[in-house]
Amino acid sequence: MAKRNNVSTTDFILLGLFPEFQYASLLVYLILLIYLIALTGNSILIFLIWLDVHLHTPMYFLLSQLSFIDLFYISSSVPKMVINHSLGKHSISFIGCGIQMFFCLSLGGAECLLLTFMSYDRFVAICNPLQYTVIMNSKVCLLIALASWTGGALNSLIQTIYTMHFPVCGLKEINHFFCEMPAVLKLSCEDTSDYEMAVFVVSIIFILIPFNLIIASYIQIFLTVLKMKSPEGRNKALATCSSHLTVVSLYLGPGIVVYMTPGSSHTPALDQGLSVFYTILTPMLNPIIYSLRNKEVIGALRKVLRKKLVSK
Numbered sequence: 001m002a003k004r005n006n007v008s009t010t011d012f013i014l015l016g017l018f019p020e021f022q023y024a025s026l027l028v029y030l031i032l033l034i035y036l037i038a039l040t041g042n043s044i045l046i047f048l049i050w051l052d053v054h055l056h057t058p059m060y061f062l063l064s065q066l067s068f069i070d071l072f073y074i075s076s077s078v079p080k081m082v083i084n085h086s087l088g089k090h091s092i093s094f095i096g097c098g099i100q101m102f103f104c105l106s107l108g109g110a111e112c113l114l115l116t117f118m119s120y121d122r123f124v125a126i127c128n129p130l131q132y133t134v135i136m137n138s139k140v141c142l143l144i145a146l147a148s149w150t151g152g153a154l155n156s157l158i159q160t161i162y163t164m165h166f167p168v169c170g171l172k173e174i175n176h177f178f179c180e181m182p183a184v185l186k187l188s189c190e191d192t193s194d195y196e197m198a199v200f201v202v203s204i205i206f207i208l209i210p211f212n213l214i215i216a217s218y219i220q221i222f223l224t225v226l227k228m229k230s231p232e233g234r235n236k237a238l239a240t241c242s243s244h245l246t247v248v249s250l251y252l253g254p255g256i257v258v259y260m261t262p263g264s265s266h267t268p269a270l271d272q273g274l275s276v277f278y279t280i281l282t283p284m285l286n287p288i289i290y291s292l293r294n295k296e297v298i299g300a301l302r303k304v305l306r307k308k309l310v311s312k
Helices: 024-051 058-075 078-087 095-128 131-136 138-164 179-186 195-226 232-258 269-294 297-310
Strands: 012-014
Touching: 012 078, 012 195, 024 058, 024 078, 024 269, 024 297, 058 078, 058 095, 058 138, 058 269, 095 138, 095 179, 095 195, 095 232, 095 269, 138 179, 138 195, 138 232, 179 195, 179 269, 195 232, 269 297
Parallel strands: none
Antiparallel strands: none
């Protein structure tokens, strides 16, 4: 009952991440640590790509866009969760919930599209290297970034408006740590089956089709890599591609379960656990995966550190 004190009748109540977990404070502080690592890692990666002329290539431009998305994505849910926990407050306004849902869906959709374009970039670079600079020119890179951000935003705007228009009956308790669309939809006292089918169709466009395109790209890449005579070139290509596939698996895999299977088939705890992968863990892991296994990024970081040491 304490959670509902001083809460407006139009406010929602976010029950938080695993509300029945005994060590909730420890979990929140762990997520705060992950958040700080994600902010630091993605900011450093963006800075290095902007600073080092050797990283001014299509692949690193797209990687910088991924880092920007991840920075905003993790920031759309974690700060609110940490503040609510610290203040012992669990409410979020109707407008605040809609805004949070919009940004989460928008950034999530943008990342799905961008990961697909990144796999195409690697496909062209490895399977058609002589035409790479012609196909992946600066104009195409800008159009890819624009398409990813715009596509995610337009889809999110429509889904957010439609989800938030459903009337809510009874307690407005969202069994989640942020206003994720399927969790909010469960509160509706109207039949949402038709809309859930529409969400399924949209998920095919934003999750399943990108996933299949990425897999198809990497099958072609692996077949090409196997034919390479240079062990160094083969190892470099495999390292880059395996990093991308790791990110894709961690991000799209849980998304398929949450958005493309019936809500009744999984528990709120499972939904929350899977959401942690694509909203919290992936934004933290992306810069680590791409930088630790990438000699060019490591080299750029060493140059920056060397300049700092020399200047002192």
